Amino acid sequence: MTIRRFTNENFQEAELELSASGMRWIESVLSERFGHMWRLARYEEGIELRLRGANGSILFDTECSAFAVIGTSELPYSSWDAENEGLEAVLGKALPAPGVSQMPSPLMEKRNGDHVIHYDIIGLIYWMFARIEEIGRKDLDAHDRFPATSSHAYKHGYLERPIIDEWFHVLGQVIQRQWPSIVLKNHSFDVKVSHDVDRPSRSGFLTPKQLSRAIGYHAIKKNDFRSALNTLWVRMNSRKRLHPSDPFNTFDWIMDFSEEQGLRSAFYFIVSNNDAHDADYRMDHPAIRRLMHKINQRGHEIGLHPSYVTYDKPDILAREADYLRRICAKEDIKLNGLGGRMHYLRWCHPITMMAWERAGMSYDSSLGYADSAGFRCGTCFEYPGFDPVSQEALSLRIRPLIAMECSVIDSGYMGLGNGAEALKKFVSLKNTCRALGGTFTLLWHNSNIFGNENLYKEVVIA
Ligand SMILES: [Zn+2]
Numbered sequence: 442m443t444i445r446r447f448t449n450e451n452f453q454e455a456e457l458e459l460s461a462s463g464m465r466w467i468e469s470v471l472s473e474r475f476g477h478m479w480r481l482a483r484y485e486e487g488i489e490l491r492l493r494g495a496n497g498s499i500l501f502d503t504e505c506s507a508f509a510v511i512g513t514s515e516l517p518y519s520s521w522d523a524e525n526e527g528l529e530a531v532l533g534k535a536l537p538a539p540g541v542s543q544m545p546s547p548l549m550e551k552r553n554g555d556h557v558i559h560y561d562i563i564g565l566i567y568w569m570f571a572r573i574e575e576i577g578r579k580d581l582d583a584h585d586r587f588p589a590t591s592s593h594a595y596k597h598g599y600l601e602r603p604i605i606d607e608w609f610h611v612l613g614q615v616i617q618r619q620w621p622s623i624v625l626k627n628h629s630f631d632v633k634v635s636h637d638v639d640r641p642s643r644s645g646f647l648t649p650k651q652l653s654r655a656i657g658y659h660a661i662k663k664n665d666f667r668s669a670l671n672t673l674w675v676r677m678n679s680r681k682r683l684h685p686s687d688p689f690n691t692f693d694w695i696m697d698f699s700e701e702q703g704l705r706s707a708f709y710f711i712v713s714n715n716d717a718h719d720a721d722y723r724m725d726h727p728a729i730r731r732l733m734h735k736i737n738q739r740g741h742e743i744g745l746h747p748s749y750v751t752y753d754k755p756d757i758l759a760r761e762a763d764y765l766r767r768i769c770a771k772e773d774i775k776l777n778g779l780g781g782r783m784h785y786l787r788w789c790h791p792i793t794m795m796a797w798e799r800a801g802m803s804y805d806s807s808l809g810y811a812d813s814a815g816f817r818c819g820t821c822f823e824y825p826g827f828d829p830v831s832q833e834a835l836s837l838r839i840r841p842l843i844a845m846e847c848s849v850i851d852s853g854y855m856g857l858g859n860g861a862e863a864l865k866k867f868v869s870l871k872n873t874c875r876a877l878g879g880t881f882t883l884l885w886h887n888s889n890i891f892g893n894e895n896l897y898k899e900v901v902i903a
Pocket residue numbers: 637638639746783784785
């Protein structure tokens with residue numbers, strides 16, 4: 442199976458209209474969210490939503506064609522006040538409404554036993570969840586990533602709003618008005634912590650040349666002889682296990698704290714070294730095998746961190762997944778499915794997603810922006826993947842990433858440092874997920890815990 446890199450020129454038309462199979466996929470999303478069985482169908486004016494075994498429907502009579510246009514963030518934008526129409530906005534704020542320049546008033550009407558909504562919520566779900574905006578983009582950063590700053594959400598100031606979840610909250614209320622007797626599914630807030638294992642050791646795997654450079658850096662540039670000695674000592678004593686005084690060896694600390702908090706940590710490993718951006722360790726190193734066993738024995742998760750080049754190379758990604766599966770089988774580590782996240786959050790949509798699907802992965806948790814935390818997919822809920830090009834529903838689950846520690850802390854990104862301002866940002870995002878009953882998915886590298894222990898703890902406990 443070869444997967445092309447899609448550019449706008451590859452398409453006769455730069456539009457990917459929601460097909461019948463796409464509607465089946467959105468029905469499954471609705472069932473996951475609300476429970477019950479739903480039916481979407483086109484009618485003369487737009488799309489109707491029916492509940493199986495019940496009369497009447499909810500009609501979306503204003504189809505927004507902009508939601509099918511790929512590779513652009515130049516959609517109009519408006520917002521809508523739910524309270525004005527007697528509905529509750531879960532975050533108590535006007536709802537962002539991409540795709541239209543002015544929202545009709547009233548937005549909701551009752552008509553002949555149906556409810557009519559004059560905004561294309563179904564199209565919005567498609568546009569956001571299938572990441573239509575990102576397809577074929579050329580305005581990428583130094584790592585070929587679509588940056589937050591180019592996105593419609595960032596430009597219109599709603600990246601920190603899970604707008605699909607907010608609209609689902611409104612739709613749920615309309616559903617209750619239309620079919621008062623049904624009980625909608627309840628969701629409870631959850632936290633998922635994961636750790637990309639880019640560097641399990643600060644100096645344990647350095648080559649002699651890298652080692653002398655690292656010692657020189659600490660001793661001469663930083664005038665820190667203690668760190669210089671530690672670098673050498675750790676390098677000499679990491680043959681069989683990660684050294685206890687290695688500042689990047691925070692695995693036990695992370696697992697202790699997760700267990701205390703009733704959480705299961707996920708550790709995503711890089712299994713090959715194709716590029717200078719990749720890891721400096723090998724999976725067959727005794728210290729790494731030992732670490733994998735420990736993670737497994739303590740009931741935490743082992744996952745894949747596909748190497749730097751794989752984001753548009755499905756064959757290499759699949760080979761890496763198979764390699765990790767083989768290692769685990771050999772070591773008698775039972776995997777219950779294999780998930781993970783792209784190294785550097787590199788993502789070329791939908792090529793990378795299809796690579797995960799073809800490699801038989803169970804979930805991906807890459808979809809957050811490196812340069813800004815927030816809701817890249819407009820949601821804090823996991824959802825089934827969908828390929829907008831082939832209009833095919835996938836078995837891959839998309840688990841959106843809400844915050845990566847360096848996105849918030851580092852000066853190249855949001856630059857909030859590791860103090861009170863950063864804590865406030867993390868907690869605000871977390872509380873937003875909590876209000877929606879979604880999942881706060883947090884990435885914190887094992888190599889970035891040392892020196893940030895308190896911040897990490899406070900974010901997880903908050
Ligand atoms: Zn990484």
